Amino acid sequence: MRRAALKSLLVALVARTAGGLLQPPVCFDLDQDVSVDQQVCWELPANYTYELGSLNATIDGRLRTSSPFSLPCFSNYNGISVDRDEQLCSQIQTNYRNHAFRVDSFSSSMNPQYETCIATGSQCLLDWRNPRNPEANNGISCELGGVAEFYIDVHNPGDVQAAYLFAAKTNTPLSIKNTGHDFMGRSHRRGSLGLWTHNLDAMTYHPAFTPESCDDSGSFRAITVGAGVTFDQVYKFAHDNDVLFIGGYSQSVGVSGGWLMGGGHGVLSPVFGLGVDRVLQIKIVTPDGEYRTANACQNPDLFWALRGGGGGTFGVVLESTHLVEPNIPIQIANISYNPAPAQQREFFEILVNDSVRWAGLGWGGHANRRGLVYMNPLLSPTEAQESMGNMTAFARSHGGSVNFNTLPWYDFFERYITEEQAPVGTLVTLGSRLIPKANFQTEAGRAQLVELLIKQSAALGFPNIIPLAGTPMSRLGVPGETSVTPKWRSALWHLVTTAWWNYNSTLEEIRGTYGRVHDMVQEMRKVAGPDSGVYMNEGDVYETNHEEAYWGENYARLVQVKRKYDPLGLLACWNCIGSQGAAAFPCYPRLDV
Known part of the structure; x- marks a missing residue:
């Protein structure tokens, strides 16, 4: 019934708007940002409250009112005195920077600036460096910031269909969240109705899975996960079923969300491919009200778009099914070092000079200021140690440590990931670039890369270098099979730069931090080439020409698919396909002031 009602309304609205995009019904006071109009406002319909009540009844009472993650620590909320909850505070x-604790809250983000409205200063933050710092909350008013005031705890396709109907009738934008592990902040949007898929946590192991309507395509060992399942959950589930799931590096990343739809890289991708290379089937509710199965045999255009076009824009994914591998042993190289500035050049030269050879051998991993952790599912223990000879000699000569282990993936994950994964609860922005293999194949290209790394270290600290992690050198895929930028297939490094700020930083200081990252990404772009491509989930928030950087030649086709399944533009997010432009997202500060 909900689907039929939505379809009837869509027909009427498409005729009324002639295919135009609806605008979000929100009002923002932007008096702290003199670079834009003092207020951006769209009126709510007169029957908004009635429609909210009707929506809640339709979805069996699963409409929720949100409040800031840190509200229990404050005694003032929106200018009104409230009682602090000392126990919950x-x-x-204690858990302000804990992945698992944050995952269970709709209002939280792994990077809390996206709980705020940065451009207006509306926020409710603790001091991430010292969450018990009383200056962060004593006498400070807590505000909802950039979080949706209402959200649906999604349990089934009908919940999503009801949300689409509500959005179309009331002109309300929608936002989609599973875990909130999103460096772009796309899972929160002020003034939207949130769709929280966190509790879709079912998992199924298939010894022989055949995608629906693909009876002649064979069967695969696979795992199906609900949209709320995280990598720490699926890795344990796969281990218990004696298989290997190829995925991301952080515990709290959702398997079926933006990680997958934006490409999905991991440290085993050099051998086994990106997440988009391994997904066999996706079940999704598209904004036209249909609950669809997308695979190679059903809705293949949508399946193509979902494998690289990005999350939050083509529909609400409820589950996905992924190819798995035998639970093979993996060689681990854990090389720790603390190079002084005088030693950085030598370290960078080894890293640059050996990367092509390592790629051919199947190594994947990352290097940062704490050390180098690489893994390889192809080599023997002896071969692994021999192939890392130059780096181990460097580490030992400068007082570092070298350890090689052979471990199942899950044991490696438990032993190493908690220390090496991206931190949460911190106010951090990042930018990145895919560095083509061609840059490593000439002496001049290698020298230019070394100079870039030295410059990056001086400007923003030691870079987070992810050589091979996510660049599928051994699993190149079929051209055009997925919608990620084709530059993934010719890249050797995924190079990341980061910068932080404080809970009490001014708008000018925050702009400056974003600006420094943006400027460093421009330096990367000069070295890698203007068309070198970017991993969209870890790109610069203010990426220059993001359409070309994220999708390249696939962009125009992605726009066509978007218009087919979402003719009214009910789903939009920052720098996504059909994003509606910066004016629709006024909580992001402008840099050009």
């Missing part, structure tokens, strides 16, 4: 302070 203490839990929040």
Whole structure:
């Protein structure tokens, strides 16, 4: 019934708007940002409250009112005195930077600036460096910031269909969240109705899975996961079923969300491919009200778009099914070092000079200021140690440590990931570039890369270098098979730069931090080439020409698919396909002031 009602409304609205995009019904006071109009406002319909009540009844009471993640630590909310909850506040302070604790809250983000409206200063933050710092909350008013005021705890396709109907009738934008592990902040949007898929946590192991309507395509060992399942959950589930799931590097990343739809890289991708290379089937509710199965045999255009076009824009994914591998042993190279500035050049030269050879051998991993952790599912222990000879000699000569292990993936994950994964609860922005293999194949190209790394270290600290992690050198895929930028297939490094700020930083200081990252990404772009491409989930928030950087030649086709399944533009997010432009997202500060 909900689907039929939505279809009837869509027909009427498409005729009324002639295919134009609806605008979000929100009002923002932007008096702290003199670079834009003092207020951006769209009126809510007169029957908004009635429609909210009707929506809640339709979805069996699963409409929720949100509040800021850190509200229990404050005694003032939106200018009104409230009682602090000392017990809950203490839990929040203790777990402010804990992945699992944040995942269970709709209002939280792994990077809390996206809980705020940065451009207006509306926020409710603790001091991430010291969450018990009383200056962060004593006498400070807590505000909802950039979080949706209402959200649906999604349990089934009908919940999503009801949300689409509500959005179309009331002109309300929608936002989609599973875990909130999103460096772009796309899972929160002020003034939207949130769709929270966190509780879709079912997992199924298939010894022989055949995608629906693909009876002649063979069968595969696979795992199906609900949209709320995280990598720490699926890795344990796969291990218990004696298989290997190829995925991301952080515990709290959702398997079926933006990670997958934006490409999905990991440290085993050099051998086994990106997440988009391994997904066999996706079940999704598209904005036209249909609950669809997308695979190679059903809705293949949508399946193509979902494998690289990005999350939050083509529909609400409820589950996905992924190819798995035998639970093979993996060689681990854990090389620790603390190079002084005088030694950085030598380290960078080894890293640059050996990367092509390592790629051919199947190594994947990352290097940062704490050390180098690489893994390889192809080599023997002896071969692994021999292939890392130059780096181990460097580490030992400068007082470092070298350890080689042979471990199942899950044991490696438990032993190493908690220390090496991206931190949460911090106010951090990042930018990145895919560095083509061609840059490593000439003496001049290698020298230019070394100079870039030295410059990056001086400007923003030691870079986070992810050589091979996510660049599928051994699993190149079929050209045009997925919608990620084709530059993934010719890249050797995924190079990342980061910068932080404080809970009490001014708008000018925050702009400056974003600006420094943007400027460093421009330096990367000069070295890698203007068309070198970017991993969209870890790109610069203010990426220059993001359409070309994220999707390249695939962009025009992605726009066509978007218009087919979402003719009214009910789904939009920052720098996504059909994003509606910066004016629709006024909580992001402008840099050009």
